[in-house]
Amino acid sequence: MKFAARFHRMTACLAGAIALSACSLMEDSDTAALDIPESAAGEINQATMVDITRELSLDEFQGRMPGTIGEEKTVALLTERFEAAGLQPGNDGSWVQNVPLVEITGKDFAPLTIAGGETEIALNYGPDWVGVTYREDAETSLEASELVFVGYGINAPERDWNDYEGIDMTGKTAVILVNDPDFGTESLEGPFGGKAMTYYGRWTYKYEEAAKQGAAGAIIVHDTAPASYGWNVVESSWSGPQAYAQRGENAPPLTIMNGWVQKEAAEQIFAASGKDLAELSALAKTDGFEAVPLGLTASTSFANDIRTFESQNVIGILPGAERPDEYVIHTAHWDHLGICTAAPDGDNICNGAVDNATGTAALVALAEAHAKAGAPARSLVFLAVTAEESGLLGAHYYAQNPVFPLAQTVGGINMDAFLIAGESKDVTVVGPGKSQLDAFLEAALELDGRVSTPNPNPEAGYYYRSDHFAFAKRGVPMLYVDGGEDLIEGGREAGAAVAADYRENKYHGPKDEFDENWDWSGVMGDLQLFYRLGRMLATSTSWPNWNEGDEFRGTRDEDCEAAGAGCGA
Structure with missing residues (x-):
């Protein structure tokens, strides 16, 4: 925990x-048919x-x-x-x-370089961005990968929601918002459970879905409130040795690099594209949102020590x-x-x-x-x-x-x-x-x-x-x-x-x-x-x-x- x-x-x-009295946990009323036998207390030592x-x-x-x-x-x-x-x-x-x-420890990180705007942006590893690879490669290189803002990066057919609809992400880098489109609501009503985060709001899902879409990279925009933790947690958690389960046969696809950027750094990136992060973030909450190519590219590289x-x-x-x-x-x-x-x-x-x-x-x-x-x-x-x-x-x-x-x-x-x-x-x-x-x-x-x-x-x-x-x-x-x-x-x-x-x-x-x-x-x-x-x-x-x-x-x-x-x- x-x-x-x-x-x-x-x-x-x-x-x-939240009200402190006892509450009914059940939202699904179809429980009358459940067989719920009583249980005597156990002899626990x-x-x-x-x-x-x-x-x-x-x-x-x-x-x-x-x-x-x-x-x-x-x-x-x-x-x-x-x-x-x-x-x-x-x-x-x-x-x-x-x-x-497998334990992968990244080192010798180059800046995350954003090109295509009037001036090149060089983001420093640690204070501005962090990144890792899940691939067991000695060298990781993301080269001039086109940036695409994909809102919350969600593909949920059962909710009639697809932030990737109509765009080919092959070789591109997804820029993704943390949490899900209902963040900020006060009730538990909404397409994504209202204020209660769904799995679609977790970074694990966002990286997995970006990889399924063929993306070369996935970068989440950190924001303390919807993430529920500060940048210090991201920086400490995503630097140093990272352990993963070794991949077997028929394993799902992987991006080249997954990472996070500080919100302030993301605002610079969107401004270089002639766009406003806050405006596009609000648009990403709406039904029918379509991914937005930013007209910029991202590049970085780092080495990896690997231990199995x-x-x-x-x-x-x-x-x-x-x-x-x-x-x-x-x-x-x-x-x-x-x-x-x-x-x-x-x-x-x-x-x-x-x-x-x-x-x-x-x-x-x-x-x-x-x-x-x-x-x-x-x-x-x-x-x-x-x-x-x-x-x-x-x-x-x-x-x-x-x-x-x-x-x-x-x-x-x-x-x-x-x-x-x-x-x-x-x-x-x-x-x-x-x-x-x-x-x-x-x-x-x-x-x-x-x-x-x-x-x-x-x-x-x-x-x-x-x-x-x-x-x-x-x-x-x-x-x-x-x-x-x-x-x-x-x-x-x-x-x-x-x-x-x-x-x-x-x-x-x-x-x-x-x-x-x-x-x-x-x-x-x-x-x-x-x-x-x-x-x-x-x-x-x-x-x-x-x-x-x-x-x-x-x-x-x-x-x-x-x-x-x-x-x-």
């Missing part, structure tokens, strides 16, 4: 951006949570960076604890799925007693940042105790509880994925190469960083109203006597930023639920204070360390909720789907139809 996201959600709630979180946070694990001794120790520990919990190896007799990765290695996802399964070929999945990422920038005291190991030793430990604790209760009707899968911090790579690799067919995967629950904050009255739901899984969540919350708080700033698109998204993108309904914000002791103000302390002093730094004095009561309450959810889904006969109109509904329907025997057919 990117904890800054959670902090912003908390503070937004505190400010009153707090000692398991404490012991595994403590061990994964030790300095000898070196921050659990993929491809290091820290990975070896983590995989060995999880294999041992999954087996002791009563699981079986999840990958055809093996506890692991190998994940081939294998990491591992760890997979355990509790086979179902009645329908073992139907699967409910639990995910959490085991990796963290390894050796990092030192704290003032010289500590330079990012131990990642909260992020995400807690979530990794939760996989084992839940596995123990389910095994002790006995196998439910459906199989329960426990998947600890690698390289989340590098871009959800382990999750994406599994979803592209599933051990268990996605059309036979009922749905799932992702666990990413349990903040140690004490018991709460609520949970925070990221991406409410997307699928019929919300009905299962409401039933589980009622049994636990808790309520839900919706994501207070859905325009930031947090649903698309953790491991569950890799499955959602390929059609599998997934829940993303954070810990509560309304603490029993101290309310929302206390919750925001805990979040602020973690964000400012510990998040992605050497001080995210295990503390023997932690109060685990809130974590254990959240685990009880996740246990009920998993048990409900694993004993149900229903196949919850995405709500009608959701961007993942079409993928799920097509996958189920193609599979024939999948999705309960």
Whole structure:
């Protein structure tokens, strides 16, 4: 989990951006036919949570960076604890799925040169623009590629929207706005979900679609509000080593270069074209927008250091007693940042105790509880994925190469960083109203006597930023639920204070360390909720789907139809 996201959600709630009372999560009223069985509470061992979180946070694990001794120790520990919990190896007799990765580190960046106007513009790498290549090439060169403004860079037939209609992008560079055309609206109504960002607003989608269109390059115009983060985040995230999943046969096309430009730099580019960025940005929000050639070219070059290695996802399964070929999945990422920038005291190991030793430990604790209760009707899968911090790579690799067919995967629950904050009255739901899984969540919350708080700033698109998204993108309904914000002791103000302390002093730094004095009561309450959810889904006969109109509904329907025997057919 990117904890800054959670902090912003908390503070937004505190400010009153969203009503704080319990809400109905469901937008799709067609849930009456769902089979939602009740679930008794599970016997979840707090000692398991404490012991595994403590061990994964030790300095000898070196921050659990993929491809290091820290990975070896983590995989060995999880294999041992999954087996002791009563699981079986999840990958055809093996506890692991190998994940081939490539690390590409750009260097010797030339300026991004914009030519064709009255004067040439030279943008400096770092302060003005950043760029990477996904190609495993020692040298990257974008030469005099024609710039085309493609609005939000969206091709969504189901929404009757195509920013690329009527233009051949072969060899050209797409200039793209961040977020989607509904950004700035106050309601949840609109062709792209109103203020709630869709996947079409994410940079990952924009680069993928530009490549599909044959573009040589794709450049996103950074703007802090619609991006939900500043240029400092872009510059730090897109410089230095970048890890990617190695490409196999029949892989989708790639651009030569993907990058970002500062908004001020983009304004210079548009002015050199005789156009106004603000005016064209407003036009890009309208139905029928057509791409605008800028009459300029972009050029740059850089070298790349390339390293290939294998990491591992760890997979355990509790086979179902009645329908073992139907699967409910639990995910959490085991990796963290390894050796990092030192704290003032010289500590330079990012131990990642909260992020995400807690979530990794939760996989084992839940596995123990389910095994002790006995196998439910459906199989329960426990998947600890690698390289989340590098871009959800382990999750994406599994979803592209599933051990268990996605059309036979009922749905799932992702666990990413349990903040140690004490018991709460609520949970925070990221991406409410997307699928019929919300009905299962409401039933589980009622049994636990808790309520839900919706994501207070859905325009930031947090649903698309953790491991569950890799499955959602390929059609599998997934829940993303954070810990509560309304603490029993101290309310929302206390919750925001805990979040602020973690964000400012510990998040992605050497001080995210295990503390023997932690109060685990809130974590254990959240685990009880996740246990009920998993048990409900694993004993149900229903196949919850995405709500009608959701961007993942079409993928799920097509996958189920193609599979024939999948999705309960």
